[in-house]
Amino acid sequence: MSHIAEIIAVGTELLLGNIANTNAQELSQALSALGINVYWHTVVGDNAGRLREAVEQARRRADIIITTGGLGPTYDDLTKQTICRAFGRELVLHPEIVAQIRARYERNLHAPMPENNIRQAELPVDCVIFGNPVGTAPGCAFEEDGVHVLMLPGPPFEMRTMLEGYAIPYLRRLSQEVIVSRDIMTFGMGESRIEELLRDKMERMSNPTLATYAKPSEVRLRATAKAESVQAAEAMLSPVVSEVAAALGDIVYGVDVKGLEYACVSGLRARGLTLATAESCTGGQLAARLTAIPGVSAVYRGGVVSYWTQVKADVLGVDAGLLDAHGAVSEPTARAMAEGVCKVTGAPVGVSVTGVAGPDRDERGVEVGTVYVGLATPEGTFCRALDLGRRRRDILQNLAANHAFDLLRRWLNGLPLSI
């Protein structure tokens, strides 16, 4: 039997636009992976009447209702009593949970539990209790008339923790099949060209399926298989992933890899090399993306953000005459920046980016979108010259950084360096 889910997010702050409903997105991904169709997202405020209406409309069209929010201790936290009224179920106080909440206040906040929080220990009779190790409000689940209702907290970190720890196991028991996906990550070819190459294949496939998702110059191909077990699904996916990777060739930078920088870090580890970065128009993005990766200090020494031309000379040692002759945004400068950062940091590999991110041309009249990426290695220095076109500044910065990571991962993997 195919389940249909509706996600109801409770919270006036969502309707005021103070925050985006990221909980619904994360829940939808999780439900999708469990083979459960999500047909509706609803957001309603901290209002008992409208929340009741949302629950009533949901129970007519879905057999799994998941709510987020409204489990707090204050008077406008209404989820439990509204749902219990709708389903005719009583709320029961759990003294052991009161004790847990009291202990949490004393341990973490060194303060007595406000009496309001007792409400958080009231739960529907005969429910499955979902513990909350990172907050005070437990969640819960119960079934009534063929409809499963799950109540989760609103704060995203608490919701995510309870989703992983309790909600997914609960839902897994409802589902007869699993959905497993694998993402083939590519950089350097547009979505339409990729679809041309794979159209015949994609149209013939019904399980697994293949879908493309495009970001500026990055295209992710998701292969998705439905089966009775994770192992069976993975066995269906393996040959598909291999065929697609073979068809697309060098533009594939990884499977289930979070981004180009992750591919670079793996490549550096595999070859026992360390890296330094020298960036101008990307303003710190190369460094920030690398240092977000846990354990990256094994392969990343650091870098220089040479925003001013003078800093390219003073800190990276780029020859002042070269800068005068060719300008800050040029191939010789990109090469010199990459070689310079290797010299000053001792890293064997250096990546550089210099370009015009806009909105204006640079002081020499170089056009917006002109970018040079340099790569200094023990085998020589390379450069990729780019015209990324007139785009938004933040898109140009991101794209230039992607090109820098792409040049590096191609060299690390012995692939042709040009796209």
Next chain:
Amino acid sequence: MSHIAEIIAVGTELLLGNIANTNAQELSQALSALGINVYWHTVVGDNAGRLREAVEQARRRADIIITTGGLGPTYDDLTKQTICRAFGRELVLHPEIVAQIRARYERNLHAPMPENNIRQAELPVDCVIFGNPVGTAPGCAFEEDGVHVLMLPGPPFEMRTMLEGYAIPYLRRLSQEVIVSRDIMTFGMGESRIEELLRDKMERMSNPTLATYAKPSEVRLRATAKAESVQAAEAMLSPVVSEVAAALGDIVYGVDVKGLEYACVSGLRARGLTLATAESCTGGQLAARLTAIPGVSAVYRGGVVSYWTQVKADVLGVDAGLLDAHGAVSEPTARAMAEGVCKVTGAPVGVSVTGVAGPDRDERGVEVGTVYVGLATPEGTFCRALDLGRRRRDILQNLAANHAFDLLRRWLNGLPLSI
């Protein structure tokens, strides 16, 4: 008369969790500012039956319905015909819009317009046409039986552009009053302490109102006034903003300022100074946050990401003996990094951050959350020593960067340097 709005986002990718519904958030903010209550968000897939159900349920409870998505050229773009069927309005082909779309394809993509795109030039009879200068699909609005329906594109940049250019002016004509807010931005005091200081004031206020929004150690106070005109609302807000800023003192870093780094850039401009950054555990975040600000090259020279200890010595010139004696995460090192980056870049002002972001202690056993922020200036070198506690790595990095910006903006404004 008070309007009630419902936002319907159309798109299966939202229900699969591929993206978050940021359009609903942005629309809600805009409607809020116009004095229009948003009571419902609904997300439905590219399915005519369920989209029809969503529209029917919305027209029973809202008098403004705004849809996003489903205006594309493919067979699963269903918004216009579904809404027109629901409201009994015909679709009419606009040849001048066909011509515009053709021209757009030729000019930007150097390709002929696919014939599918003709559907995008069909619009409800007698509607107000919303042009789309950054995409191919025009939007539209019409009124039927007291209900206003607005249809906007799904891609967020197109939605946002059409919202500003067409939808907001359309809605402004419906609304009798305006809502204006001003955000008082603070750093360094917790939300509960701020609420204690202002509780009496906040409870007495009904128009304007004052609300607090907390992020890790940043608290934003939003003063909101409802009036018949923007000028009247602003006149109501001025004294409130002054009183709150006076009550809170030095922790206020700006009003309607996007972040601490913006306050720093303004301060540097005002004092005619330039800045360089030296960062370790923040890994490029200081530089990236600064270089995201348009025009920052007037005050920011660049910086060094000295991720490895050796790089602090080799690039920043921190004395090796000092590093040996005190370690990379120490007050002397923070001071030396700030002074060092000034020397190597020529900047009169330098900011540094060194710390342990986790999840593990550093090689000397320094605890997670230990951070030193250095500030080198023509008036001397200063340091803020912090114990930020055991938190998630990304939260610690963000908090450490905030402290660096806070130390700088206090010095720039002649305020006491410690919190």
